[in-house]
Amino acid sequence: MLTVSEVSKAYGGKNLFEEVSTTFDPGNRYGLTGVNGAGKSTFMKILSGDVEPDKGHVSKPNNARMSVLHQDHYKYAESVVRDVVIMGNDRLWKALDEKNEMLVEVDYDNMSEDQGMRLAELEMVIAEEEGYDAENRAEELLVGLGIPAEFHGQKLEVLQGGLRLRVLVAQALFGDPDILLLDEPTNHLDIESIRWLENFLINYSGVLIVISHDRHFLNRVCTHTADVDYENIILYPGGYDKMMQQKVAYRIAEEKQASSKLKKISDLQDFIRRFGANAKKASQASSRKREVEKIKLSMSDLKRSNIQRPFIRFELARPSGKLVLEVDRLSKSFEADKPVLEDVNFTLTRGDKLAVVGPNGVGKTTLLKCIADIYQPDRGSFRLGHEVSVGYMPQDHEEALADAQGKTAYEWLHQWDPKATVEEVRGVLGRMLFPSEDADKPISALSGGETVRMLMSKLTLTKDNLLLLDEPTNHLDLESIRALEEALVKYEGTLIFVAHDQALLEEVATCVLELEPDGKWDFFPGGYEDFLRKTGKLD
Known part of the structure; x- marks a missing residue:
């Protein structure tokens, strides 16, 4: 105990x-x-x-x-x-x-x-x-x-x-x-x-x-x-x-109680306004004033919840063609005779949401970097479809913010949509839980969670129709992860993501690419739970 x-x-x-x-x-x-x-x-x-x-x-x-x-x-x-x-x-x-x-x-x-x-x-x-x-x-x-x-x-x-x-x-x-x-x-x-x-x-x-x-x-x-x-x-x-179910029910009950108290205060104050100057009802008006103060005191004692949830929505500047991505025998290694990816093949159409899974070190990040055109494959290729635009969020956040030296949060974010107004950019930051004063905060001073929310803010501005997200839940609290999960479920574009968050995998993925050691792989055209069931990994 x-x-x-x-x-x-x-x-x-x-x-x-x-x-x-x-x-x-x-x-x-x-x-x-x-x-x-x-x-x-x-x-x-x-x-x-x-x-x-x-x-x-x-x-x-x-x-x-x-x-x-x-x-x-x-x-x-x-x-x-x-x-x-x-x-x-x-x-x-x-x-x-x-x-x-x-x-x-x-x-x-x-x-x-x-x-x-x-x-x-x-x-x-x-x-x-x-x-x-x-x-x-x-x-x-x-x-x-x-x-x-x-x-x-x-x-x-x-x-x-x-x-x-x-x-x-x-x-x-x-x-x-x-x-x-x-x-x-x-x-x-x-x-x-x-x-x-x-x-x-x-x-x-x-x-x-x-x-x-x-x-x-x-x-x-x-x-x-x-x-x-x-x-x-x-x-x-x-x-x-x-x-969360119990907490939400409690909060709803508290809000109803607070609403009831506010109505009671309004009724009491209405009586005071009407009869406060009436000598015959002066004692009743005084009594109601004391009652108002008592209710206000009870309301001031209520501590506020510290729950905050970002508003995340990934929109499209334009839709892609039906065929989004073709990966053809893509191979990559960093040491001779030790393939990371070997002859990987798959095709994604508009709206597919591919989860890339497998043990650490099997090439999940490498695959995303190849498709993001950061790594060049040793052999094989990939081809983007008509009107496809790629938004990439790397696992290494310093890599994503390499151009942010000396910039404030507002300055760095605004460069991704120069046509956006000051109010629009600050609105994006506000929806991502950055107080107004934090718009002028140096990027270098952001916490891990703030950095992730900043990178997501960028993607809400660029409005790409193919998102590559490498461990996007790192450094996020549970409420932010839930907001991200809901945003990805509603996202109308195509998604390739790496995650160890099983709830996110289960809710978002419509297909699964499993990478294994020594370059082996398997593509599964179904959700994550179906993939686990097929491979005998579902408890």
């Missing part, structure tokens, strides 16, 4: 949450949700003890072991991958480390009685923590998260950044902790690894608190949702979608 008692925290004069009291129980899996900037990560750090609250405290049983997903992989760069995972159980790792040091420094046949006693104590700790099977269990976690066996005995620094973070996920999961805190554990995981993690967590019996922007993941894993809003942490039964 993890207990939060009257916890408050503010940053820069803004209250994130105030006097929060709640309990997280064993056997329950909690999704911690809220818009970007609401305080999710801060609350998680308060739970882990990394940040002190302004007021209140967090408590857990003395013997409970807490495990936290850390993002600082540089700390472990010189350590062996397998050992990094085992370090997730601090008690076991310290015992193993001390035992190994003793066996190196002490003559086993001539050790003192004190040394023998200490070694026996260490052996007992190792046995209690199931240390003699630790390497096997660590390797099972690594394999499940997509770390090939040949890397298990190497130093962490040899892995690419995304794989290093997977090792840290394995570290957090290792050793069956009583309390597990995970902040964005699905980042840098491909879909197969996400599905493995989902199944692992569903079988976890301790207290799980997880932050994720993957709605499908939250719906499948979580038994409860802890939502950061109204300067509070509000617990709801069920996953994200069920929470």
Whole structure:
């Protein structure tokens, strides 16, 4: 059990949450949700003890072991991958480390009685923590998260950044902790690894608190949702979608109540205007004035929701012809004898929405860059149809903003439609949740979520009829992802997109291209769920 008692925290004069009291129980899996900037990560750090609250405290049983997903992989760069995972159980790792040091420094046949006693104590700790099977269990976690066996005995620094973070996920999961805190554990995981993690967590019996922007993941894993809003942490039964249903119903009820109060105030003020000067009814008018003030006071105490949702709509400057794209035996490699894409063939017609899926590193980004004319294929070709215009949003946002040096948000956005008026460009920014003063904010000062919304703003201005989107949900909060999902479903053009967000894949894709290692591929003319069913991957 993890207990939060009257916890408050503010940053820069803004209250994130105030006097929060709640309990997280064993056997329950909690999704911690809220818009970007609401305080999710801060609350998680308060739970882990990394940040002190302004007021209140967090408590857990003395013997409970807490495990936290850390993002600082540089700390472990010189350590062996397998050992990094085992370090997730601090008690076991310290015992193993001390035992190994003793066996190196002490003559086993001539050790003192004190040394023998200490070694026996260490052996007992190792046995209690199931240390003699630790390497096997660590390797099972690594394999499940997509770390090939040949890397298990190497130093962490040899892995690419995304794989290093997977090792840290394995570290957090290792050793069956009583309390597990995970902040964005699905980042840098491909879909197969996400599905493995989902199944692992569903079988976890301790207290799980997880932050994720993957709605499908939250719906499948979580038994409860802890939502950061109204300067509070509000617990709801069920996953994200069920929470939103309850939250919307609550907001509708609050709005109706507020409307009723405003009508009551209007009626009371009407009486005061009519009879305030009437000596016979002066006491009644005074009574109604006090009642108005009382109602206004009750309304001022209501905290506002911090939910904000961008308005996203991708329109077409002109429709394309029926045939949009033909890809003919397209091949690309970066190393000899190691094809990334090999003889890829497919055709898209107007309105098709192609999801490109597969493990990390199989060429999804490479394919989009070929079609965007950034990479030249080694052989084969692609052909755009009549009147096709291409809008591309890369996964690497710095690449997309290479021309933004020294420009403000307004200046950078306006260049994509010089005919647009100042009001039109600022209107686009406003619909994408940029306050009016942020129009003059330097592009270099934008947060990750703001940068993604800026790139989408560009696409709303260029009005292309073929969109290439590479991981468009990165850095977006759940409400923004839902807005993007709805916009892509309504989009009348043609779409090719790469995403690890399973809800987005299920709702948007009308066809699927699966890329596999060594250049292999398969094109499926149907939705994502049908693709999973056909390939036997649907649970």
